[in-house]
Amino acid sequence: MATRYSLVVPVFGNETAPPPASTVAAGKTRVKGVFVRDLTEVTDVRGNLVAGEIGEFLPFAVARFFVVHGVSSRQIRGQHAHRKCHQFLVCVRGSCRVIADDGKHREEFLLDTPARGVYLPPRTWGVQYDYSADASLLVFASHAYEPDDYIRDYEAFLRLVRR
Amino acid sequence: MATRYSLVVPVFGNETAPPPASTVAAGKTRVKGVFVRDLTEVTDVRGNLVAGEIGEFLPFAVARFFVVHGVSSRQIRGQHAHRKCHQFLVCVRGSCRVIADDGKHREEFLLDTPARGVYLPPRTWGVQYDYSADASLLVFASHAYEPDDYIRDYEAFLRLVRR
Numbered sequence: 001m002a003t004r005y006s007l008v009v010p011v012f013g014n015e016t017a018p019p020p021a022s023t024v025a026a027g028k029t030r031v032k033g034v035f036v037r038d039l040t041e042v043t044d045v046r047g048n049l050v051a052g053e054i055g056e057f058l059p060f061a062v063a064r065f066f067v068v069h070g071v072s073s074r075q076i077r078g079q080h081a082h083r084k085c086h087q088f089l090v091c092v093r094g095s096c097r098v099i100a101d102d103g104k105h106r107e108e109f110l111l112d113t114p115a116r117g118v119y120l121p122p123r124t125w126g127v128q129y130d131y132s133a134d135a136s137l138l139v140f141a142s143h144a145y146e147p148d149d150y151i152r153d154y155e156a157f158l159r160l161v162r163r
Numbered sequence: 164m165a166t167r168y169s170l171v172v173p174v175f176g177n178e179t180a181p182p183p184a185s186t187v188a189a190g191k192t193r194v195k196g197v198f199v200r201d202l203t204e205v206t207d208v209r210g211n212l213v214a215g216e217i218g219e220f221l222p223f224a225v226a227r228f229f230v231v232h233g234v235s236s237r238q239i240r241g242q243h244a245h246r247k248c249h250q251f252l253v254c255v256r257g258s259c260r261v262i263a264d265d266g267k268h269r270e271e272f273l274l275d276t277p278a279r280g281v282y283l284p285p286r287t288w289g290v291q292y293d294y295s296a297d298a299s300l301l302v303f304a305s306h307a308y309e310p311d312d313y314i315r316d317y318e319a320f321l322r323l324v325r326r
Binding site (some may be wrong): 045046047048049050051052053054055062063064065066068069070071072075076077090092093114131134136138140144145 | 208212225226230232303308
């Protein structure tokens with residue numbers, strides 16, 4: 001069983017507390033183009049299966065996939081945007097948090113089930129952190145790896161999206 | 164850490180002992196069209212990443228993906244062939260065994276790392292079993308789910324491939 005994190009959200013005051021992670025709602029978010037999508041779940045005595053059909057809900061053809069695993073909870077990954085590459089993130093084991101930022105709005109998502117994913121369009125600043133010890137984060141990408149597609153400086157990202 | 168299984172292969176006699184699982188060799192197998200493929204591994208202080216590019220080594224466009232998890236070690240999954248659908252299997256967490264059978268040759272593969280996958284072309288009888296408690300098996304498929312694409316009877320499969 002994955003370790004589940006819950007953020008304590010104070011009822012009164014304390015404006016510095018982090019916002020609650022979006023653990024439930026599938027659908028659009030406040031971040032431009034970003035959405036949370038439930039996968040199809042099939043559970044029976046033989047175990048669980050979650051499935052997604054590319055054309056149905058991934059708005060891009062998959063050119064590459066990668067799996068991030070063995071990440072210490074202290075490590076922060078991502079911290080970049082892509083110029084062209086679309087991504088869809090599913091935490092297939094354990095849990096991690098994903099931050100998506102369009103330069104204007106920022107939201108954080110707790111991915112703690114393989115049955116839900118987050119779509120990040122190009123020009124979205126993305127951060128992943130707070131990996132559980134057993135976390136495996138699966139990412140589908142619309143493009144092959146291209147170093148020039150990465151924007152690694154947040155100020156440069158802001159200049160681009162505000163242009 | 165995934166539980167690792169090892170089959171004891173007797174040096175002398177005992178023809179009923181199972182064949183050793185292919186835990187190491189990437190490349191072609193004795194089963195028609197089936198191959199084992201290593202993914203690209205990138206390991207650094209921030210954790211591990213394994214990646215695959217679709218065009219480079221998956222000989223099909225991905226239309227669907229699914230993740231099988233929470234399977235008891237006693238359960239056997241698969242036990243069918245596809246008429247048209249190509250599949251690529253990666254155990255992204257834990258371990259499981261995959262049997263591939265072309266009606267003439269049969270091989271078993273131990274998938275115990277996210278850095279290696281098995282490609283099963285259409286008309287391959289596939290079985291997955293011996294899932295570790297933490298196993299998550301990721302499968303890429305070339306087609307959307309179509310019940311008519313499944314051949315669930317082994318004798319019918321043999322008739323098809325021997326036709």
